[in-house]
Amino acid sequence: MPALFRYRQLANVFAQQITQGLLRPGDRLPSVRQVSREQQVSLTTVFQAYYLLEADGLIQARPQSGYYVQAARTPPGLLPTPSRPAMALHDVSVTQTLLGLAQSWNRPGLIDLAVAVPSLALLPQAALTKSLLAAVRALPDSGLSYPAMTGNASLRRQIAQRASQWGNAISADEVIVTNGCMEALVLAVKAVTKPHDVVAVESPTYHGILRALEGMGLRVYELPTDTSTGPELPALEQALQTTSIKAVVLTTTFSNPTGACMPAEHKQALVELLARHEIPLIEDDVYGDLHFSGVRPVTCKAFDRQGLVMLCSSLSKTLAPGYRVGWVLAGRFHAAVLAQKMMHSGRSGALNQAAAADFLSSGRYAKSLPRLRAALRQQVAAYREVVRAHFPAGTRVSNPQGGLVLWVELPPAYSAMELLRQAADAGIIFYPGTVFTTQELYGNCLRLACGQPLEPQIAQALQALGKLVMGQAKGDLPAKSKVDTARLN
Amino acid sequence: MPALFRYRQLANVFAQQITQGLLRPGDRLPSVRQVSREQQVSLTTVFQAYYLLEADGLIQARPQSGYYVQAARTPPGLLPTPSRPAMALHDVSVTQTLLGLAQSWNRPGLIDLAVAVPSLALLPQAALTKSLLAAVRALPDSGLSYPAMTGNASLRRQIAQRASQWGNAISADEVIVTNGCMEALVLAVKAVTKPHDVVAVESPTYHGILRALEGMGLRVYELPTDTSTGPELPALEQALQTTSIKAVVLTTTFSNPTGACMPAEHKQALVELLARHEIPLIEDDVYGDLHFSGVRPVTCKAFDRQGLVMLCSSLSKTLAPGYRVGWVLAGRFHAAVLAQKMMHSGRSGALNQAAAADFLSSGRYAKSLPRLRAALRQQVAAYREVVRAHFPAGTRVSNPQGGLVLWVELPPAYSAMELLRQAADAGIIFYPGTVFTTQELYGNCLRLACGQPLEPQIAQALQALGKLVMGQAKGDLPAKSKVDTARLN
Numbered sequence: 012m013p014a015l016f017r018y019r020q021l022a023n024v025f026a027q028q029i030t031q032g033l034l035r036p037g038d039r040l041p042s043v044r045q046v047s048r049e050q051q052v053s054l055t056t057v058f059q060a061y062y063l064l065e066a067d068g069l070i071q072a073r074p075q076s077g078y079y080v081q082a083a084r085t086p087p088g089l090l091p092t093p094s095r096p097a098m099a100l101h102d103v104s105v106t107q108t109l110l111g112l113a114q115s116w117n118r119p120g121l122i123d124l125a126v127a128v129p130s131l132a133l134l135p136q137a138a139l140t141k142s143l144l145a146a147v148r149a150l151p152d153s154g155l156s157y158p159a160m161t162g163n164a165s166l167r168r169q170i171a172q173r174a175s176q177w178g179n180a181i182s183a184d185e186v187i188v189t190n191g192c193m194e195a196l197v198l199a200v201k202a203v204t205k206p207h208d209v210v211a212v213e214s215p216t217y218h219g220i221l222r223a224l225e226g227m228g229l230r231v232y233e234l235p236t237d238t239s240t241g242p243e244l245p246a247l248e249q250a251l252q253t254t255s256i257k258a259v260v261l262t263t264t265f266s267n268p269t270g271a272c273m274p275a276e277h278k279q280a281l282v283e284l285l286a287r288h289e290i291p292l293i294e295d296d297v298y299g300d301l302h303f304s305g306v307r308p309v310t311c312k313a314f315d316r317q318g319l320v321m322l323c324s325s326l327s328k329t330l331a332p333g334y335r336v337g338w339v340l341a342g343r344f345h346a347a348v349l350a351q352k353m354m355h356s357g358r359s360g361a362l363n364q365a366a367a368a369d370f371l372s373s374g375r376y377a378k379s380l381p382r383l384r385a386a387l388r389q390q391v392a393a394y395r396e397v398v399r400a401h402f403p404a405g406t407r408v409s410n411p412q413g414g415l416v417l418w419v420e421l422p423p424a425y426s427a428m429e430l431l432r433q434a435a436d437a438g439i440i441f442y443p444g445t446v447f448t449t450q451e452l453y454g455n456c457l458r459l460a461c462g463q464p465l466e467p468q469i470a471q472a473l474q475a476l477g478k479l480v481m482g483q484a485k486g487d488l489p490a491k492s493k494v495d496t497a498r499l500n
Numbered sequence: 501m502p503a504l505f506r507y508r509q510l511a512n513v514f515a516q517q518i519t520q521g522l523l524r525p526g527d528r529l530p531s532v533r534q535v536s537r538e539q540q541v542s543l544t545t546v547f548q549a550y551y552l553l554e555a556d557g558l559i560q561a562r563p564q565s566g567y568y569v570q571a572a573r574t575p576p577g578l579l580p581t582p583s584r585p586a587m588a589l590h591d592v593s594v595t596q597t598l599l600g601l602a603q604s605w606n607r608p609g610l611i612d613l614a615v616a617v618p619s620l621a622l623l624p625q626a627a628l629t630k631s632l633l634a635a636v637r638a639l640p641d642s643g644l645s646y647p648a649m650t651g652n653a654s655l656r657r658q659i660a661q662r663a664s665q666w667g668n669a670i671s672a673d674e675v676i677v678t679n680g681c682m683e684a685l686v687l688a689v690k691a692v693t694k695p696h697d698v699v700a701v702e703s704p705t706y707h708g709i710l711r712a713l714e715g716m717g718l719r720v721y722e723l724p725t726d727t728s729t730g731p732e733l734p735a736l737e738q739a740l741q742t743t744s745i746k747a748v749v750l751t752t753t754f755s756n757p758t759g760a761c762m763p764a765e766h767k768q769a770l771v772e773l774l775a776r777h778e779i780p781l782i783e784d785d786v787y788g789d790l791h792f793s794g795v796r797p798v799t800c801k802a803f804d805r806q807g808l809v810m811l812c813s814s815l816s817k818t819l820a821p822g823y824r825v826g827w828v829l830a831g832r833f834h835a836a837v838l839a840q841k842m843m844h845s846g847r848s849g850a851l852n853q854a855a856a857a858d859f860l861s862s863g864r865y866a867k868s869l870p871r872l873r874a875a876l877r878q879q880v881a882a883y884r885e886v887v888r889a890h891f892p893a894g895t896r897v898s899n900p901q902g903g904l905v906l907w908v909e910l911p912p913a914y915s916a917m918e919l920l921r922q923a924a925d926a927g928i929i930f931y932p933g934t935v936f937t938t939q940e941l942y943g944n945c946l947r948l949a950c951g952q953p954l955e956p957q958i959a960q961a962l963q964a965l966g967k968l969v970m971g972q973a974k975g976d977l978p979a980k981s982k983v984d985t986a987r988l989n
Binding site: 139157191194350356359 | 595596617626629647686690714717820823835838
């Protein structure tokens with residue numbers, strides 16, 4: 012891999028121009044096409060550079076118009092530090108903790124900053140129900156009969172079409188419909204591992220993935236990870252040489268909890284690296300459609316020439332969590348994944364699949380996304396501002412360019428689990444950082460889901476969290492540190 | 501256990517009276533209550549005795565009236581022989597065979613005697629769709645949001661109420677809703693086993709259960725099994741003493757493929773035996789509502805005092821296969837099963853659960869069952885008659901008192917797999933016996949699903965099967981043997 016990726020060089024050039032005043036607040040940056048032509052780089056590289064500048068608060072996209080230098084630059088503030096997990100294998104044991112949390116959260120009236128789904132108000136409820144009714148009318152069996160093991164044929168065509176938009180041509184025959192993205196991930200991992208095998212993941216990694224790996228009796232190798240650009244590939248390359256890793260599981264676009272989006276070059280390099288080692292990549296793309304900028308980040312699957320990438324996704328974050336419609340594009344492992352599906356849960360619900368097929372094929376899905384993205388972009392930014400204003404000095408907050416979660420890193424002396432105990436008493440819940448790792452890490456971190464609009468009671472809840480953090484009596488709190496402006500270079 | 505169960509002694513008494521002409525064709529038998537009072541036995545024991553007489557073609561139930569001596573006794577013919585599997589542990593490897601079959605069956609126009617579901621025409625399609633629409637209207641979120649991990653609260657109450665009707669009081673809190681019965685079984689088994697553990701099953705056993713056990717990397721101990729009364733408990737008792745068996749998985753009522761229904765006394769004895777050994781029973785009750793006689797057979801769960809029985813069931817055989825609504829009542833393993841659900845596939849679809857809840861609570865489910873049972877009873881009998889008339893002499897056919905499958909045992913020299921190859925070419929499919937075992941057994945057996953009404957093309961297909969069997973050129977076919985009338989005594 013090159014010492015500095017092309018997109019980062021390019022971002023640095025623009026950042027310098029902005030810092031030096033060559034580009035001034037309100038100035039429009041050259042169009043992506045123009046930069047691509049002039050610099051002889053791909054469109055993706057330019058987009059990636061602009062993403063990076065945006066994540067750092069230097070520029071801002073305006074819909075239908077282009078990228079502009081921020082009028083009054085809002086410094087992004089401290090971003091979470093890159094993770095440095097121990098280079099060692101660990102068993103997973105998060106499920107009991109999660110069950111305990113779930114139980115204590117089983118009461119009404121809680122302000123839920125834990126579950127990462129968009130507010131119902133942001134989802135196209137009426138339009139989807141129209142599709143459901145249309146599907147019920149159109150199905151001769153009203154959805155009573157078993158669907159095919161691989162899923163509804165029309166839905167599979169729609170999924171294949173969407174997946175083909177940003178890379179490899181995918182055929183409907185490659186799609187297996189699942190009971191949400193979670194089942195997709197489980198079947199994909201099962202297809203290529205045995206109990207006690209080792210799987211590499213980013214660190215921190217989504218607790219749902221960890222508990223799935225725990226369920227399969229797998230061991231985990233956590234990779235050092237940057238909260239903007241995802242797992243560090245040189246570390247993975249080294250791990251592949253020293254450890255018998257059977258599969259890599261990554262949320263490559265808007266990872267959960269960090270929000271990191273692997274740049275296209277990283278994705279391509281990752282696919283090539285794993286191809287050399289003949290190791291499958293299970294790619295969780297469940298947040299891929301929730302990009303805040305105008306362009307949908309590419310998937311690793313788009314670079315896959317060997318059939319080694321299994322792309323898993325669902326409609327749970329973008330359309331209907333309760334529908335449990337997910338899928339996997341399993342490449343060369345298609346038959347193995349289908350066998351796992353036969354062995355584990357069998358066919359998925361017919362009606363939800365048919366409704367989703369109608370919703371996608373009618374164009375309603377594509378039409379519904381921009382509003383959702385705009386709302387989430389605004390919400391994530393708003394939550395972020397409240398946290399920055401009300402949490403202790405030295406608090407670091409991720410600046411995701413998609414998805415709907417924030418990763419908050421308190422100064423080291425604070426305990427997020429202690430905060431959760433007090434917050435839950437006050438009726439506010441979130442996930443503490445410790446459930447996103449198999450190691451003794453992230454005790455001072457928390458994940459905030461930003462799915463609800465920032466209404467007064469949510470804002471008050473965030474402020475209350477800040478107050479509770481401040482109240483943790485610690486002697487060794489760090490002094491208020493200066494805003495980190497060095498990250499770009 | 502007693503040498504001869506009380507219900508069997510009682511059945512023998514009546515059988516003798518019939519054979520000796522004390523009870524004559526058309527005579528009404530004393531009511532169940534009367535016999536119970538006079539003989540000082542439980543109602544269940546009398547029902548069980550009457551079941552047995554009915555299975556042997558000696559008596560017949562008439563709805564709302566009682567039991568009558570068969571006008572012209574239809575002898576049940578040869579019943580399949582009790583199984584005698586090797587008393588040894590076996591790995592499971594049926595999934596590749598099943599995948600191969602599924603692939604070759606993936607073409608339109610086949611006459612499907614393989615998939616065990618009732619014909620769509622027998623299911624209450626319009627009424628269920630009414631419930632679906634009512635549920636969509638009643639849900640503030642139209643089913644878009646995540647339901648609770650344990651499932652829809654109203655559905656869980658309905659399931660608990662039904663389960664409480666025939667024994668133990670069950671509370672809604674004990675119910676976990678799953679993605680069909682298959683997921684229920686997988687989660688229940690996973691909760692109490694680790695890979696390479698040994699699980700005891702009846703023999704033959706449902707291929708879906710075998711492939712699930714294969715998926716979990718478990719080894720299997722097959723129990724000798726009677727095709728009327730299920731697994732032989734002395735053999736299980738012996739196995740428990742010699743082998744470290746971690747769980748027992750049985751379809752206790754109308755097993756698949758044999759149709760065997762464990763008598764209530766066997767069920768009770770089984771629960772007591774396993775309680776002494778502290779071994780969990782995973783009870784597949786998916787066919788329990790499909791009884792041909794007036795009374796629903798009791799479950800093992802009804803005898804469970806230790807919380808060791810995990811009852812698994814679904815609405816897939818009685819209401820809507822495509823809805824994928826199943827459940828598990830996991831007793832003392834509730835938390836462990838819930839943890840497995842969190843690790844494996846997560847929440848189940850909201851809409852289908854709400855529709856099912858409405859259908860059950862409105863009383864439509866209870867109202868829909870008698871018609872379905874009557875139709876299946878008639879279909880199973882009709883299929884049976886065609887097989888008896890058109891298959892070679894010496895063919896044995898199960899005589900199930902519920903469910904919707906027939907187990908056909910050809911004379912030993914015949915091959916069901918060879919028959920399937922020829923039949924599939926002719927557009928007819930069924931499951932060969934070899935997929936119901938981990939051993940080299942049942943090569944001369946097949947399972948016929950009787951879900952479709954016996955219309956002319958189905959009758960012709962069954963006759964064509966008979967012709968194909970007859971055509972298998974074998975030198976050593978047994979002579980036409982006499983009807984087996986000795987089974988009752």
